[in-house]
Amino acid sequence: MRLRKNVRNLTALERKRFVKAVLELKRRGEYDEYVRLHNEYFIADGEGERRVAHMAPSFTPWHRQFLLDFENALRSVDESVTVPYWDFTRDRAGTRAPWTKDFLGGDGRAEDWQVVDGPFAHRHGNWPIRVKATDEDFLMRRMGRPDDPVELPTRAETARALMAVPFEVWPYDSTAKRGFRNALEGWDGGGEEGGFQMHNRAHVWIGGQMSGGTSPNDPAFWLLHAFVDKLWADWRHLNPEEDYVPRDPIPDWDPQHGKVISLCEKLPPWEVTPADLLDHTRFGRYEHEQSEGGPGVPVPGFAGKAYRLDFGDGMVFENEYSPDGFTLYWRAVAGPAAGDCGTEELHVDDLARGRYFVSWTESGGVTVSHVMDLAAGEVRAFLTFPGEEPADREGRLARATLTEAA
Numbered sequence: 001m002r003l004r005k006n007v008r009n010l011t012a013l014e015r016k017r018f019v020k021a022v023l024e025l026k027r028r029g030e031y032d033e034y035v036r037l038h039n040e041y042f043i044a045d046g047e048g049e050r051r052v053a054h055m056a057p058s059f060t061p062w063h064r065q066f067l068l069d070f071e072n073a074l075r076s077v078d079e080s081v082t083v084p085y086w087d088f089t090r091d092r093a094g095t096r097a098p099w100t101k102d103f104l105g106g107d108g109r110a111e112d113w114q115v116v117d118g119p120f121a122h123r124h125g126n127w128p129i130r131v132k133a134t135d136e137d138f139l140m141r142r143m144g145r146p147d148d149p150v151e152l153p154t155r156a157e158t159a160r161a162l163m164a165v166p167f168e169v170w171p172y173d174s175t176a177k178r179g180f181r182n183a184l185e186g187w188d189g190g191g192e193e194g195g196f197q198m199h200n201r202a203h204v205w206i207g208g209q210m211s212g213g214t215s216p217n218d219p220a221f222w223l224l225h226a227f228v229d230k231l232w233a234d235w236r237h238l239n240p241e242e243d244y245v246p247r248d249p250i251p252d253w254d255p256q257h258g259k260v261i262s263l264c265e266k267l268p269p270w271e272v273t274p275a276d277l278l279d280h281t282r283f284g285r286y287e288h289e290q291s292e293g294g295p296g297v298p299v300p301g302f303a304g305k306a307y308r309l310d311f312g313d314g315m316v317f318e319n320e321y322s323p324d325g326f327t328l329y330w331r332a333v334a335g336p337a338a339g340d341c342g343t344e345e346l347h348v349d350d351l352a353r354g355r356y357f358v359s360w361t362e363s364g365g366v367t368v369s370h371v372m373d374l375a376a377g378e379v380r381a382f383l384t385f386p387g388e389e390p391a392d393r394e395g396r397l398a399r400a401t402l403t404e405a406a
């Protein structure tokens with residue numbers, strides 16, 4: 001059974017064998033066929049055609065099969081090789097794994113975005129770009145897009161995507177308002193980076209060829225998509241009641257008829273269907289899967305739990321968190337606010353194992369920031385209260401003991 005490891009855990013020899021196999025496929029001309037195929041299936045909503053690989057529910061099974069084909073090709077060169085995954089929620093620096101000189105190489109240089117170190121640098125002559133969207137025949141990256149900075153998706157954002165249900169909603173494209181597929185692919189979400197969340201934002205963060213249809217020109221493509229594929233596996237484990245949508249072919253009165261692949265329809269260019277691809281354990285497994293309780297991208301430790309917060313000055317709250325950890329239901333049980341309650345949308349980020357930064361703004365204008373230490377049973381809070389004038393806002397630090405409710 002093949003194991004796809006976290007790239008940070010590859011040995012020097014494993015890195016060497018992976019690079020060697022990739023370069024061999026490139027030398028044989030096989031590699032560029034994958035770039036060509038991906039570019040051919042890069043069809044957007046607006047084009048009115050059948051969408052298979054992107055902006056569609058089959059985004060996940062299509063890329064799973066694509067990754068498997070590529071991995072099989074690598075293994076025809078060296079059967080010890082598998083595609084490692086890049087957990088962008090943890091490895092966020094362009095200078096460490098997977099961007100080292102002995103692996104993918106680093107960022108492009110400022111003047112022309114050219115990658116100049118590592119085995120895929122143009123000057124070594126082994127990595128000419130042949131399937132091109134622009135004139136350059138060298139690999140390019142522009143990490144973090146310095147002229148208009150973007151950040152890699154965070155663990156909190158990833159945890160939120162993992163809790164998104166159902167798998168897909170109508171109209172099954174980039175405008176689908178809910179659902180795991182669009183949360184993962186990353187077309188959802190308003191704001192400035194509206195169309196660039198999760199998977200999309202990781203492509204944009206790398207930049208260069210990665211930001212377009214010829215993205216497999218950058219071998220980073222495979223590592224990103226191995227992680228995307230792992231997240232799909234994790235999602236299925238976390239949401240055992242949910243699965244691929246649409247189950248049945250789209251009826252002919254629906255404008256999406258003929259544009260979307262349902263569960264048992266063939267996924268071109270292959271003979272397989274999404275149904276054949278749902279269970280990744282038929283092909284292999286990932287290091288640190290959620291199903292093994294591994295430290296993948298867990299939901300926050302307080303998710304789905306209730307706590308009593310005692311501030312020691314007579315104020316006591318009962319806080320309950322939604323199963324995804326991003327909604328708080330609070331109730332003041334003692335102190336001046338006793339009897340009040342509210343529902344708050346939270347900003348969540350994790351600081352360390354079992355320690356979280358949680359913040360929200362209440363409708364009355366109070367802002368609350370908590371550093372929650374679940375192991376120590378302590379919350380450090382900073383609150384601000386509105387005054388008569390905007391300039392009158394007052395801040396206060398507080399501490400509370402945190403006790404999980406039975």
Ligand SMILES: [Cu+2]
Pocket residue numbers: 199203215225
């Ligand atoms: Cu992608």
